[in-house]
Amino acid sequence: MKFFIASHNREYARLLKLQLERLGHECTARWITSDDKFGSSEYTDDERRRLALMDEEDVRRGTDGLILLAEMPGHLVPGGKHVESGMALTLGYRVYVVGRRENVFHWHPQVSVFENIETLVAHLNEDSMNATPRLAAKL
Numbered sequence: 001m002k003f004f005i006a007s008h009n010r011e012y013a014r015l016l017k018l019q020l021e022r023l024g025h026e027c028t029a030r031w032i033t034s035d036d037k038f039g040s041s042e043y044t045d046d047e048r049r050r051l052a053l054m055d056e057e058d059v060r061r062g063t064d065g066l067i068l069l070a071e072m073p074g075h076l077v078p079g080g081k082h083v084e085s086g087m088a089l090t091l092g093y094r095v096y097v098v099g100r101r102e103n104v105f106h107w108h109p110q111v112s113v114f115e116n117i118e119t120l121v122a123h124l125n126e127d128s129m130n131a132t133p134r135l136a137a138k139l
Contacts, residue, residue, distance in 0.1 A: 001128050002026045003096075004062030004088065006081035007069035010038050016067065016098075016117055023125060028061040030054055055080070059087045067120065070099030096120055 003020060005027055007013040017027040035051060037043055043051070059066060066088035068081055082103060085095050095111045098120050106113065114120040 001064040001124065002028055002062050003064055004059045004066045004084065005029045005032065005069065006066055006084040008071065008081060009069060012069055016069070019117070019121060023121065025124065025128075028058045030058055055084060056087065059084050060091065062088070063093065065094035065096055067096045067098065070097055070102050073100060
């Protein structure tokens, strides 16, 4: 399965990416490994445009859904991950929130909320195991 990870915490996203890849899933979010200035404000306008287009492409490639890593209560961050989850919803992709709901769209029918990464990963593994018979039945 192919997922985009949206987060303001690069290290948390990197750990989830590694865990998903060990289980045979693909993470399409290149920002996790290729954005050398992540967390700083030192981007040029051209770099920001390039990152925006890269993220849009990566969200589109995550055809099995977007995983949003929520912030701790009371911790507010810029809204990039919410734009990315909005893109995913518009494309008809599932959105998986790990942690708390952060905005009204986290009550959307295409959104599932999980308490932690472990419950998310268990759900994704169950989904991928259940998907195999359906794919075989179509052939």
